[in-house]
Amino acid sequence: MKQIRRTRNEGFAMLATLGVFALIAVAASAYLNSATQTIRLARNHEADVRLTSAAEAGAQDLLLSLWKPFKVEQNFDDLDAALAGATEENPAAVHSGDVSSGARYAAGVIAYTEVDSYNRLATIRSVSWEDTNNNGLLDAGETRKVLEINQVFSLERSPVFDYTYFVNNYGWMQGFADWMLKVNGDMRANGNFDFSGGTPTINGSVYASANNKLVPPAPGYVNITPVQQTNSAYNAANDPRRRQGYDPAKHGTKGSAEYEKWRDFIYDQQGDVVTGRLAGAVIGDSMGHRRYSGQTLDPTPTKEVVMPDLDDISKYVSLSTSYVDDRPTFDNGAPNPDYGEGAYVKVWDSSQNKYVRVDTNGVVPGSAILIGSSSKPILIHGPVTFYDDVVIKGYVQGQGTLYAGRNVHIVGSIRYKNPPDFRGSDPQQVDNDNSAKDILALAARGSIMMGNVKKFGFPYPLKYMTPPFTKGRYDEYGNWIPPFNATETDYTGRKKYQSVFSDNTIDAISEPINQLDCILYTNFTGGGRLGEGGGGVVFNGSIISKDEAMVIYSLPMVMNYDHRIRERTLTKKPLIDIKLPRTPSTFQAVWQDRGLFISGGS
Numbered sequence: 307m308k309q310i311r312r313t314r315n316e317g318f319a320m321l322a323t324l325g326v327f328a329l330i331a332v333a334a335s336a337y338l339n340s341a342t343q344t345i346r347l348a349r350n351h352e353a354d355v356r357l358t359s360a361a362e363a364g365a366q367d368l369l370l371s372l373w374k375p376f377k378v379e380q381n382f383d384d385l386d387a388a389l390a391g392a393t394e395e396n397p398a399a400v401h402s403g404d405v406s407s408g409a410r411y412a413a414g415v416i417a418y419t420e421v422d423s424y425n426r427l428a429t430i431r432s433v434s435w436e437d438t439n440n441n442g443l444l445d446a447g448e449t450r451k452v453l454e455i456n457q458v459f460s461l462e463r464s465p466v467f468d469y470t471y472f473v474n475n476y477g478w479m480q481g482f483a484d485w486m487l488k489v490n491g492d493m494r495a496n497g498n499f500d501f502s503g504g505t506p507t508i509n510g511s512v513y514a515s516a517n518n519k520l521v522p523p524a525p526g527y528v529n530i531t532p533v534q535q536t537n538s539a540y541n542a543a544n545d546p547r548r549r550q551g552y553d554p555a556k557h558g559t560k561g562s563a564e565y566e567k568w569r570d571f572i573y574d575q576q577g578d579v580v581t582g583r584l585a586g587a588v589i590g591d592s593m594g595h596r597r598y599s600g601q602t603l604d605p606t607p608t609k610e611v612v613m614p615d616l617d618d619i620s621k622y623v624s625l626s627t628s629y630v631d632d633r634p635t636f637d638n639g640a641p642n643p644d645y646g647e648g649a650y651v652k653v654w655d656s657s658q659n660k661y662v663r664v665d666t667n668g669v670v671p672g673s674a675i676l677i678g679s680s681s682k683p684i685l686i687h688g689p690v691t692f693y694d695d696v697v698i699k700g701y702v703q704g705q706g707t708l709y710a711g712r713n714v715h716i717v718g719s720i721r722y723k724n725p726p727d728f729r730g731s732d733p734q735q736v737d738n739d740n741s742a743k744d745i746l747a748l749a750a751r752g753s754i755m756m757g758n759v760k761k762f763g764f765p766y767p768l769k770y771m772t773p774p775f776t777k778g779r780y781d782e783y784g785n786w787i788p789p790f791n792a793t794e795t796d797y798t799g800r801k802k803y804q805s806v807f808s809d810n811t812i813d814a815i816s817e818p819i820n821q822l823d824c825i826l827y828t829n830f831t832g833g834g835r836l837g838e839g840g841g842g843v844v845f846n847g848s849i850i851s852k853d854e855a856m857v858i859y860s861l862p863m864v865m866n867y868d869h870r871i872r873e874r875t876l877t878k879k880p881l882i883d884i885k886l887p888r889t890p891s892t893f894q895a896v897w898q899d900r901g902l903f904i905s906g907g908s
Contacts (some may be wrong), residue, residue, distance in 0.1 A: 353436070354902045356407050357451035360434035364411030365455055368401045368430055369892070376459055377890050378782050380615045385426055385459060389418040397431070410437045412444070416454075424462065424888065427895070430455045436905070452900035457892060463873060463880065464614050464889035466850045467825070468570075469494045470510070470867040474613045474852040475520060475777050482506040482863075484533040490540075490548045490573065491848075491867025496610045497524035499591070501532060508532040509540055509573050510867070514591040515608040519780045526592035526608065534587055534598050537575050546727040547846045547866040549573055552586070556733055560585070567876065568733055571869045579603050613852070614887035616751040616829050619691065622709040625885060626668030626691040636742035637881070638735075644704075649688030651676065651708065665690050673712075673806050675815065678702055683723040686746060689885040694798070695806050696748065699817060702824075707747040707884045712798070714750040715805045716834070717758065718817035720824050722746070725846070726870065737881055740870055745882050747825040747871075753792070753802060754826050754849075756834030756856065758816035760809040768792055770855035771803060771831050777853075790830050790853055802830075823847060825871060827887060831855055837863070 375384050392398035397414030404410045413432035421427055435450035437443075444450060466472045470491030477495030479487065480502050487506035492513070493499070499514040516526030541551040550556070552574035558564025560580045574586035577597040584603060588595045594605040616622070629649040633642045649668030652661040653676055661682075664674050670692040678684035678700035686706040693711045699718030708714070722744035730736040748754065755762075762768055769775060771792035778789040792803035805812055818839030826832055826849045833855025837843040843863045848871075849856075870881040 350902065350904060353449055353904070354451065357409055357434040357436070357449070357902065358453070358899075360405045360407065360409035360411045361413075361432040361451050361453040363405050364401065364403065364413035364432040364434060365430055365453060367403060367411075368399060368413040368415070368432070369457060371401060372399065372428070372457075372459070373892055374782050376892070377612060378615075379618075380461065380888075380890050381618060381621060382420075382426055382459070382461075385418075385428075386420070389415050389426075389428060392416055392418045392428075394431070404437075408437070409434050410442065410444075411435075421458075424460055426459045428457045428459065430457060431900075438905075447905050449905040450903050452903070454896075454898040454900055455894060456896035458895050460891050460893075461888040462891050464887060465611055466494075466613055466827075466889070467848065467871050467886055468492065469850070470848050470865050471854070472611075472613075472848070472850040473497075473854050475779070476500065476524065477514065478502070478854070479506055480504075486861045487863050487865075489865045490545075491865060494611065496613070498526060499528045501530050505530065505533050507535060509535050509575075509587070511577075511586075511588045511590065513589075513608055515610050516592045517610055517779075521778050521780070528589050528591045531589055531598055531600070534575055537573070540573055540575070544729065545866070546729050547725070547844075547868075549728055549867055549869055550733065550736075556731060570872065570875070571733075577603055612889045612891075613850070614827075614889045616709070616749060616827075616887060619693070619709070619711040619751055622689065622691045623669055626665075626689050626709070629668060629688040629885065631688060636738075638738040638742055640742050644687050647687060649690050649706065650685070651687075651690045651706075652685040653677065654679075654682035661685060669693075673697070675807065675811075676700075677815065678723075680723070696750075697805060697807060697812070697815075698748070699815070702746050703744055705745050705882055705884055707749055707886060710748070710750045710752065712750070712796075713752040713802075713805060714748045714754045714826075714828070715759070715807075715812065716748075716754065716756045716819060716822070717812060717815055719819050719821040720746070721821055722823045725823060726868065737874075741881050744823075745825075745868065745870060745884060746823065747827065747884050747886055749827040749887060751829055752796075753790075753830040754828045754832040754851070755803055755805075756819055756822075756832075756836055757838070758813055758835070759804050760813040760816075761835060762792075762803055767833050767835055767855050767857040768803070770833060770857070771853070775855075776831070792831065819843065821846070825868065825886070826850065828852070833857070835859060837861070 389398045392415045394416045397416050400414035402412040411434040415428050416431045417429035419427040432453045435444045435448045471493040473495045476497045477499035483504040484507045490509045492510040494513040497517045514526045514528045517524040537551045550572050552572050557568040577586040577588035590608045592607045596602045626649045631644045634645045651664045655662045673695040675697040676684050683701035683703040686704040689707045691709040695713050696708050696710045697715045701721050701723050703723040724744045726740040726743040773789040776789040779787050819836045822845045825847045828851045831853040832849050832851035837858050837860035840860045845865045847868050
């Protein structure tokens with residue numbers, strides 16, 4: 307047997323081993339603390355994501371309840387009534403609910419400000435929480451998330467006025483070859499856009515959009531690509547009423563500051579994406595946006611554009627009575643003779659050998675017939691509201707909008723005494739000069755009828771003003787709106803296509819329509835008989851309607867967009883503000899994360 311000798315080194319080894327164990331214990335403790343902290347942070351992050359989503363759902367639930375009636379009614383009455391006086395202690399329009407994750411939310415308006423006549427600001431607070439005891443209440447110990455959103459509700463200039471032709475239902479062009487119809491501007495439908503019986507020339511963009519509120523529902527297609535001119539051929543026409551064709555020497559190279567200034571007011575045959583948005587002529591529908599050649603530029607489908615509603619005529623009476631012209635000079639420096647004046651419309655009275663006012667303080671309590679000549683044009687200024695019909699033809703001088711509580715009847719050509727001229731080497735100077743030229747809009751709560759209604763019959767044009775050509779739709783609440791029927795009798799005892807003036811009166815003053823210098827807007831149908839005297843039709847302006855029913859009796863027809871009503875890039879205002887109908891919109895101005903509050907304070 308061998309004896310083992312002990313030494314003093316054994317004590318040192320034991321101490322070293324214990325030291326290692328101590329270090330391991332410290333490291334393990336640190337690791338456990340770190341792992342616990344990591345797990346805690348991960349759980350907090352997961353709760354933050356889940357509860358943020360729930361709080362967003364609450365905010366969106368509340369916003370939808372505010373937006374839908376505002377979109378339909380197109381005024382602030384409901385918002386003001388529901389939200390005025392809202393505070394943190396007394397929130398308004400409170401909504402609550404839960405989401406699929408199990409989290410609950412409550413959202414309400416805690417502040418509401420009337421910014422101006424066209425804008426309101428609502429502050430929304432949305433709180434979500436983990437309802438651990440399932441009592442439907444936010445208890446003191448439950449983890450919660452708080453968001454605050456500043457949401458702006460606006461009645462803004464409507465984008466429907468960016469188009470030469472806008473139809474809220476189905477867009478259609480039937481029987482036009484390339485020389486028969488030339489549209490120098492953009493076209494849009496809140497449904498399908500169909501070209502049939504020929505391929506017209508469209509020097510601009512064409513849009514359609516899917517619309518399941520129409521009956522039958524519209525998938526939202528432009529069925530064929532029309533013809534377009536090259537930039538050089540377009541500019542060679544030298545037409546004073548066309549918007550300019552793209553010229554880098556005048557409008558800047560694409561992407562430059564100068565180009566950004568003019569891109570929305572020119573024709574460019576080449577569709578592109580410039581600085582992140584579409585430019586030039588494109589075809590846009592539910593399949594995305596593409597060049598005329600078919601090359602896809604953006605696969606994003608188009609969306610429906612909200613159309614203004616003139617149903618509340620009292621709103622426009624107030625607009626007319628309160629209007630005062632606040633421009634001392636035009637953009638070219640010329641003095642504005644109507645500076646400080648209210649709205650008016652005047653016609654020449656030959657029996658008195660002077661101009662007489664048709665309105666009183668911007669309002670006509672019934673209907674009126676307005677006829678102007680080259681030497682004695684109709685004088686317009688600002689927004690004037692008629693309770694019933696406007697019957698109009700002839701020369702017009704001034705800048706303004708005539709609102710009709712029922713129909714507008716155009717019984718002959720409408721021409722500006724001092725028309726704009728869009729030609730010139732300096733686009734800014736062209737704008738400045740055109741700011742002083744005549745411009746007229748005609749807006750009808752009912753319909754806009756063109757031509758002698760005594761001649762209206764089937765098929766032309768009443769076939770296109772009655773079902774089944776006109777289509778019904780559902781509103782935002784799912785209520786059925788029947789198709790327009792021009793042969794129905796309305797509250798006046800007259801058929802919807804007729805004037806309150808007798809057919810014989812309209813017949814006596816009617817002339818063929820060969821030129822229209824105006825912007826037309828109607829809640830229902832815009833159409834009638836044009837070009838009956840031969841020589842074709844020139845339409846300098848826009849037509850915006852729910853249904854369109856123009857029947858053209860002589861060719862060609864040329865439509866030229868008047869971009870003076872479109873907002874400028876720098877000022878965010880149109881070159882000439884003639885108080886056109888506005889459309890509802892909403893956008894998020896501020897989104898604030900007010901924090902995640904963890905159960906137990908950790």
